[in-house]
Amino acid sequence: MKHFSKEAIGAMPSIYRLNMINSCTGYKSANLIGTQSKDGNTNLAVFNSVVHLGSNPPLIGFILRPTTVPRHTHQNMKNTGFFTVNNIHYSQIEDAHHTSAKYPEDVSEFSQTALEEEYKENIGAPFVKNAPLQLGCTYVNEYHIKENDTLMIVGQVEHIFMEDEMLLEDGWVQLDKGGVVAINGLDGYALPKLLERYPYARPKTQE
Numbered sequence: 001m002k003h004f005s006k007e008a009i010g011a012m013p014s015i016y017r018l019n020m021i022n023s024c025t026g027y028k029s030a031n032l033i034g035t036q037s038k039d040g041n042t043n044l045a046v047f048n049s050v051v052h053l054g055s056n057p058p059l060i061g062f063i064l065r066p067t068t069v070p071r072h073t074h075q076n077m078k079n080t081g082f083f084t085v086n087n088i089h090y091s092q093i094e095d096a097h098h099t100s101a102k103y104p105e106d107v108s109e110f111s112q113t114a115l116e117e118e119y120k121e122n123i124g125a126p127f128v129k130n131a132p133l134q135l136g137c138t139y140v141n142e143y144h145i146k147e148n149d150t151l152m153i154v155g156q157v158e159h160i161f162m163e164d165e166m167l168l169e170d171g172w173v174q175l176d177k178g179g180v181v182a183i184n185g186l187d188g189y190a191l192p193k194l195l196e197r198y199p200y201a202r203p204k205t206q207e
Contacts, residue, residue: 029049034083086135133162133166
């Protein structure tokens, strides 16, 4: 088994270190976050950090890198109060990954890919048409993480849309039924498949 000390990690070439640290924590969610500026310019960006924060109220979070350079996603959601989170279907991965390219504010990533905008339920941000699962969210708060100057964004889920076959009788969402992909690191896309689902775990009885 290979071993890397803190000193060895610090001495790595930056891209090598970036790849290793981003991929060694396991598979992450793959989502496209859609926003729109006050002037109507749309923005779409791929994120691998969207996480569940709570179900009552329904809250999600995601990490934004330092805002020392323009972050259109952050700027738009703070100005309008809205953003969307869209699961990525395996047929969309090439275009989804391209949204990580840095375009000027007035150039929409939708215009540079085959991904299409979709609007519904008075959410002032674009959904991704044909995404298997879509969340319409409002911006709630943000928290500065001083250790690396990033932001944890907190949003509240206002609307959920998903393909019919993904929703099971008990409310559980089976993502592989919708062809939803995950991200390994920053640029590796995988198609997970459910192996098993277990009931709530309780302590074993001692005889």
